[in-house]
Amino acid sequence: MSSQGKSKGTIVYGVSIIAMMVVVGMTCEFWRVATADDDLKADVSLSAFMRKKLESSSTILEGLTVEDSEMIERGAKELLKLSKVEKWQVFVDSEYREYSDGFRTTVKKLEEAAKKGNFDNAALQWFDTMKSCIECHQHVRNERAQNR
């Protein structure tokens, strides 16, 4: 009888340990999923922010093709605004800042050219702007590859 009581106690003890482990495991799993979700959310919003540059670019391109200076100015203003938002500053190294400054300079020239109705110059400034998009991305990719 006493040995039966003892083994019953051991079983209860064992079961409660397993129950505790399950609870701890579930909590860990919950946190893992919760943090992964947060990371994903942050990435999605950064990606959405960065993709706005495509919309503004397409506004500019449309403005250039139909010679609508207002559209070009609007797209340029949007790009300038985006480049000044905190989210843009994904990196804080001086090179990234230089790429950002260079980008703003050509976008401002593009805006000026559109304001004057000089579409030939606006087209040239647009090429420089696109070059600046590509070069900054190359820089970012290189940095990432080096830090891996």
Ligand code: HEC
């Ligand atoms: C000064 C640097 C810089 C310039 C200039 C720049 N970008 Fe980006 N861009 C970034 C960074 C940083 C990211 C985020 C990269 C990452 O986290 O993987 C990014 C991401 C993007 C993405 C990918 C978004 C996604 O996740 O799907 C697109 C599209 C994009 N940029 C378009 C443009 C266009 C178009 C221009 C020019 C009009 C431009 N960018 C100019 C730095 C720049």
